[in-house]
Amino acid sequence: MANGVWHTRYGIEINLSLPDLGHPNRPDLLREISANVAERDPQLLECLAHHEGRQCLSEAGGKSPWMFIRRGRVGGRRPLVASHMPVTHKATPAESEQHKATKERVVDAAVGYGLEAEAEVCTANRRSISDAVVTGPDGLRIGWEIQYHHLSPSSVHRRSVIAVDQGITPLWVAKDRTASLIDRAPWVRVDDMPWKEIAGGKEMLIRGGYRHLQVWKCVPSSERHCLLRDGAGHCGDLHADWFVPALCLPERRSVHIEDLVLQSATGESVPVFVPSRGGGRAGRHMWVSAADRALWEELVGERSPLPAAPTQEDDDLITFSEQEIDRTCRAGEEGWFVSDSRPVRDHAQPTGGITLSRMPVRRPHDPMRISHVERAAASAALGCPPWELGPCAGCGQLMSRYGRFAAMYCRPCRDLLNGL
Incomplete structure (x- = not known):
């Protein structure tokens, strides 16, 4: 060397x-x-x-x-x-056509939705160029970065910070599960398709980088595993984690690239960063629904900022x-x-999630005195609006008490009563 x-x-x-x-x-x-x-x-x-x-x-x-x-x-x-x-790396003619076709598809989709879109947009300080910038009806600007070949993590972070400083939310697009841009900034992954199929309008699904928040109570009847016990047994607590559409319960519809063009510009879909359980800088960048991000921020008690300052990535050591x-x-x-294979970065597994306290129980003198976070978590886990929550007549644990098909007792209490 x-x-x-x-x-x-x-x-x-x-x-x-x-x-x-x-x-x-x-x-x-x-x-x-x-x-x-x-x-x-x-x-x-x-x-x-x-x-x-x-x-x-x-x-x-x-x-x-x-x-x-x-x-x-x-x-x-x-x-x-x-x-x-x-x-x-110098882009081959095929790669260049892929890049161009994807960029044009983003712009065409935006224009078709009545949004303002422009290709090859230079930032105000002329330090970076976005492949396409889509502007929503409320002035929200999304900078699409089509990156089909390798780019160092530090370059991804630097360009993302420049975009954020200019009021642009970066949205990186990769086609490879080992792409170094994954989890360095807000990103999505699409299939590695021939440019003619991209330009011809063939279905273009978001394969990675878009997730849905799921909240569940860790009991034997739950279809989800326990986050604390490596899938063995049930702890009785509330868990919240992010899943790709195919692993949601029930399974969610896949997001098309045209969907994300519209939803990101209107604020219906937003970026979020979820730190790893071990702390530090590691974690997952992903696109999620605005409602899911709001609930997540409510549960964890903090907001997830976009890249805002230069940092040294592990791959740059x-x-x-x-x-x-x-x-x-x-x-x-x-x-x-430099031919050593790069590790797979786009994993379909859950992020690690968080565990909340057990479902709130009835307190003396004030059975409905529960915190805002407890109410939000219980509502998400039980799948009912907050105003339908109420205490079980048996154990006092919060349940869907007042909605349609609701009951006076939670399922464990009903099972216990039926066994007497």
Whole structure:
């Protein structure tokens, strides 16, 4: 691998395997050399073999001796790699047509719904361009980013932050379950379809990134497993978790891309971030109904903000092996060096969810004195509006007491009474 490069402006040799790059007196050096090629001199970094007058395999092949820096991936390590330009991935004609067809389909769907839509929209500070921006009737702007090839997590986050700063809600579209943009910002995944089918209007379903909130009471009669006991037994508490449409009970209708174009612009569908149980920055970005997000925020007691500040993603952590510089030109070997398969990021499994207290029970002197969160959770779990809630005449636990087909006793109490 190429672990060294020549800096033409400073006239220095850079060792990419050292934490200080071999120059402890230049703390900003990594930021300078890892900048986007479009934002710096393309001849800033040079192949060491070319600089020393030896054969540069890339130049001999009719390409460039100039280089750029990327993060490699091999055996779980993330070293810095010097690669010859052009960039690691150049979209093939088929991929370019896929991208174009998807972008046009988004714009056409928006226009068909009477929404304002524009393709290739540059942000006010000219630091980023959205593939399409759809504006809803209340001025809500959704920036569609069609990303069918690899993009680093830091680039996804940076571009998302720029969009949010400009008042645009980013909506990233991937076609691969291993795409690095998944869970880095609001996203969805569609099928990998030929561009002619996309342009021809073939059904285009959202396969990942859109979920529904389900709340249930963890009792033996529940069709759901317990979140606390790894599916074994029942705890009697209330659970809430997010499920893809096919795993909802009952199963929910799949969302089409045209549905999301309209619903995201009108605010009917909104992004949400659900942190992992272990805390930290990890978690799931997803699109959900506005009603589901409102209930979730009510249950957890906090709002889920969009990306708002730069952060270092786990995939961006750099591994420094502290080796001597290899002065051999490695053009032609750069492809296999980063060929380790990327992990699947789009999992259909639930997110981990939350567990709430047991269904509220009747309290002395004030049987209906329950908190707002308790009422919302019970309403969702029992599938009835809040005004139909009431205490069981037997155990005092909250139940659907006053609605149609309601009863005076909850099911466990009825079973107990029938057994007497």
